[in-house]
């Protein structure tokens with residue numbers, strides 16, 4: 001069977017759009033009728049696979065994923081950033097979907113095996129090998145709408161990615177959505193496709209009506225996160241982000257930023273952020289988004305209750321860039337990994 005993408009060797013991850021190039025190896029485990037997940041023990045060729053048209057995930061949303069990166073280190077070796085945290089979060093999401101959770105050891109092995117099998121396709125920093133563990137409910141039964149899938153497919157593939165901001169970091173324009181929520185209360189913390197489907201309408205609407213790149217969800221004035229990234233305020237003294245609860249995704253980048261901010265001597269505040277504070281902060285501070293794909297993305301402009309609110313001169317601020325550099329330095333082995341966030345792998 002032919003690969004749907006162009007051969008990875010021939011393509012340049014620094015010019016290809018994020019997520020459109022794929023490594024040529026995948027690790028796959030299957031779970032049937034409530035039994036254990038079974039993995040062959042090694043990576044296979046990355047090929048199309050077939051699914052019965054009545055597959056549970058295709059009808060009832062029994063699918064979720066993770067996203068993390070392996071970075072080429074300054075010394076030429078490879079390491080995965082915060083592997084254990086991503087594995088733990090996957091387990092929580094799968095449990096939230098009421099499906100059988102694969103063992104932590106199995107998931108870890110399959111991610112490492114997929115990364116090692118695709119290691120040759122890892123671009124140099126600031127590029128990386130993005131790893132995408134994915135789990136699908138594969139029970140063939142369209143009558144199983146109100147029961148979890150008793151079978152599943154779990155796999156890990158890789159995507160060589162360049163710098164998310166090809167041509168330099170560009171500050172984003174963000175629409176603040178105060179009415180429509182990003183997702184439902186019971187799915188806030190789940191890294192599931194369903195959440196992206198729910199955020200799509202408000203995001204397209206914000207693009208069309210406000211020229212916005214992203215939507216910052218703030219139902220009832222409670223500022224949480226965008227469709228795919230956590231939100232921060234920063235100035236030269238303080239780093240502020242929403243306190244953790246079940247309403248939003250607990251980003252691994254978010255937790256990394258908070259740890260580094262503490263290391264760098266910022267005062268860290270995890271608490272609620274109001275719309276008034278956004279306006280007030282814009283007059284003197286900075287804002288940014290955090291997530292694995294873009295790492296840290298500066299916010300230049302907010303569209304807030306009909307107003308256009310600019311942060312500084314609309315350019316990335318010094319504190320945002322400082323936090324971004326301190327994080328990327330650890331990811332590529334240019335700074336000491338004092339939190340032990342890197343897992344070395346072969347390749």
Ligand SMILES: *Cc1c(COP(=O)(O)O)cnc(C)c1O
Nearest residue numbers: 227228229249251252253291292
């Ligand atoms: C993945 C994701 C994030 C960012 O999480 P990281 O672990 O930092 O990549 C934020 N919000 C949502 C909704 C996400 O799916």
